[in-house]
Amino acid sequence: MILKTYSITKEAAQVHIKSVGETNQQPVVDSSSTHHKTLRPRVLIVGAGLGGVAMANAIASSCDVCLVEKRADTGVEGSAIGLPANSVHALKLLGYEFEIKNIARQISHMAWAKSNGDLLSLQELTRIHPLGAQFMAVARRDLHRMLLERAIVQINFRTTINELLLPAASDAPVTVRFSSSVNYGGIESALHDFDLVIGADGMYSTVRDLVHAAVKATGDKAKSAGQPTVAPKPVFRNVRAWRTLVHGKPNWPEHSIYFFSLTSMLMLCPINSDTSGDRYYIYAHEVIPKPDRLTDNESEARFMKIFSEYGGVIPEVITEVKTDELSTLFIESISDIYWGSPTDRVVLLGDAAHGIPPFLQNGAAQAFEDVYTLALLLDKAVSRASSAQLTETCILDEIKKACINYVDARHGRVDFVVRESNPPYPVNESELDAMFKDAKEKGSWSVSQFYKLMNNPTFSFPSDLLS
Numbered sequence: 001m002i003l004k005t006y007s008i009t010k011e012a013a014q015v016h017i018k019s020v021g022e023t024n025q026q027p028v029v030d031s032s033s034t035h036h037k038t039l040r041p042r043v044l045i046v047g048a049g050l051g052g053v054a055m056a057n058a059i060a061s062s063c064d065v066c067l068v069e070k071r072a073d074t075g076v077e078g079s080a081i082g083l084p085a086n087s088v089h090a091l092k093l094l095g096y097e098f099e100i101k102n103i104a105r106q107i108s109h110m111a112w113a114k115s116n117g118d119l120l121s122l123q124e125l126t127r128i129h130p131l132g133a134q135f136m137a138v139a140r141r142d143l144h145r146m147l148l149e150r151a152i153v154q155i156n157f158r159t160t161i162n163e164l165l166l167p168a169a170s171d172a173p174v175t176v177r178f179s180s181s182v183n184y185g186g187i188e189s190a191l192h193d194f195d196l197v198i199g200a201d202g203m204y205s206t207v208r209d210l211v212h213a214a215v216k217a218t219g220d221k222a223k224s225a226g227q228p229t230v231a232p233k234p235v236f237r238n239v240r241a242w243r244t245l246v247h248g249k250p251n252w253p254e255h256s257i258y259f260f261s262l263t264s265m266l267m268l269c270p271i272n273s274d275t276s277g278d279r280y281y282i283y284a285h286e287v288i289p290k291p292d293r294l295t296d297n298e299s300e301a302r303f304m305k306i307f308s309e310y311g312g313v314i315p316e317v318i319t320e321v322k323t324d325e326l327s328t329l330f331i332e333s334i335s336d337i338y339w340g341s342p343t344d345r346v347v348l349l350g351d352a353a354h355g356i357p358p359f360l361q362n363g364a365a366q367a368f369e370d371v372y373t374l375a376l377l378l379d380k381a382v383s384r385a386s387s388a389q390l391t392e393t394c395i396l397d398e399i400k401k402a403c404i405n406y407v408d409a410r411h412g413r414v415d416f417v418v419r420e421s422n423p424p425y426p427v428n429e430s431e432l433d434a435m436f437k438d439a440k441e442k443g444s445w446s447v448s449q450f451y452k453l454m455n456n457p458t459f460s461f462p463s464d465l466l467s
């Protein structure tokens with residue numbers, strides 16, 4: 001027997017009531033109110049980051065979710081995160097409109113400046129989204145906590161997956177071997193069967209490697225058609241980045257502002273305050289030909305050296321940076337978009353499927369769009385199967401169709417966002433001058449790209465796939 005038949009669980013009903021009461025709006029994925037008899041697919045989600053937790057929350061009322069995370073806890077590094085209006089819109093559709101307004105700060109303007117502090121452009125962002133969503137910024141920890149506070153699915157920490165066996169037939173489960181014993185459905189074992197596996201395990205996804213290898217091993221040419229021949233890998237984007245949070249001063253800008261030189265840039269963005277006052281997110285980077293091996297001290301010294309030579313408010317900002325809170329990383333993106341094997345009911349979301357360059361702040365945004373789309377399609381599949389009293393094989397077929405529709409609905413959009421997220425790096429002084437001239441006369445590259453992303457005609461959530 002693949003799918004268990006349950007009546008709706010007490011917990012699911014409670015979640016329904018809780019989320020309606022707390023957010024004053026209907027959760028998107030709300031099977032509890034419509035199912036008289038609910039078939040609950042067994043779903044594994046690997047990775048309890050932003051995408052994994054949002055996904056678990058979105059389907060917890062209609063599926064039996066197992067959520068595993070390789071780290072020991074949910075402590076998140078990463079200072080802050082920009083939530084462009086499409087991200088805020090996706091979070092609203094997922095039922096977080098009330099919470100996000102409480103924890104994030106609206107960014108109503110965005111500016112570009114030269115590294116000496118000369119202002120090039122200051123543009124309004126409030127009318128950027130066709131449905132009125134606003135651009136916001138938030139401490140990453142607060143965003144993750146917001147998602148975790150909604151969670152009813154327990155996270156299995158210090159757990160990863162070691163093996164993934166694709167279904168041997170259309171009515172068979174996906175079998176997964178974990179790194180340690182997992183209690184799922186009351187059974188303690190390192191081996192469990194699932195009707196659907198979702199890889200939300202980030203840029204270095206294990207699910208991606210395992211499913212790619214498993215599909216290849218089948219030798220099935222149809223399944224491999226159009227897929228990358230080797231499992232996609234993170235690719236270095238010639239940038240060393242630094243991130244931190246600092247407390248602000250009253251004279252600091254209320255908008256987000258990017259300062260540029262030929263080989264480096266720094267973004268200063270106000271975020272939500274804490275009890276000690278206003279906070280600002282600093283993202284800075286320098287262009288380097290290949291990753292090097294600076295020690296933490298050397299990297300901090302490099303940050304100080306580069307940005308203490310900037311003008312405007314930056315010298316004052318730099319004095320507020322605590323070097324032990326400055327995190328350094330090399331920016332990477334995924335070589336190819338890869339969604340897993342939807343016909344085998346193994347799909348990827350977020351960075352696991354498409355690690356997007358961060359220059360348009362759309363990594364998490366695309367993860368939330370993935371989550372909404374997949375959750376909606378899955379919920380409809382379960383709903384349709386329950387109301388039609390389908391056989392188990394047919395229900396698995398509905399899940400498979402939901403996975404295929406998910407990939408169809410998301411691929412064009414993600415491909416567009418990946419392409420649009422690559423900034424026109426100037427490679428010499430005359431290209432830099434041209435970029436500055438453009439920013440002064442026509443506005444900044446980022447703002448025009450944000451407009452494109454919000455109004456991308458290839459993108460709509462898949463209501464047309466649901467009939």
Ligand SMILES: Cc1cc2nc3c(=O)[nH]c(=O)nc-3n(C[C@H](O)[C@H](O)[C@H](O)COP(=O)(O)OP(=O)(O)OC[C@H]3O[C@@H](n4cnc5c(N)ncnc54)[C@H](O)[C@@H]3O)c2cc1C
Pocket residue numbers: 046047048049050051052068069070071080081082083087159160161200201202203204205206207241243331349350351352356358360361362363364365366367
């Ligand atoms: C410098 C920088 C700035 C960024 N700024 C923005 C921004 O402003 N706005 C924006 O939208 N995006 C931004 N992003 C991108 C954003 O952080 C990611 O796209 C987003 O976190 C992706 O979410 P995710 O859930 O897919 O992956 P993650 O958040 O990476 O979560 C993956 C989770 O899976 C776990 N995991 C990994 N492997 C395994 C395994 N084998 N087994 C179990 N668990 C596993 C990890 O521990 C982690 O908890 C930025 C990225 C960078 C690098």
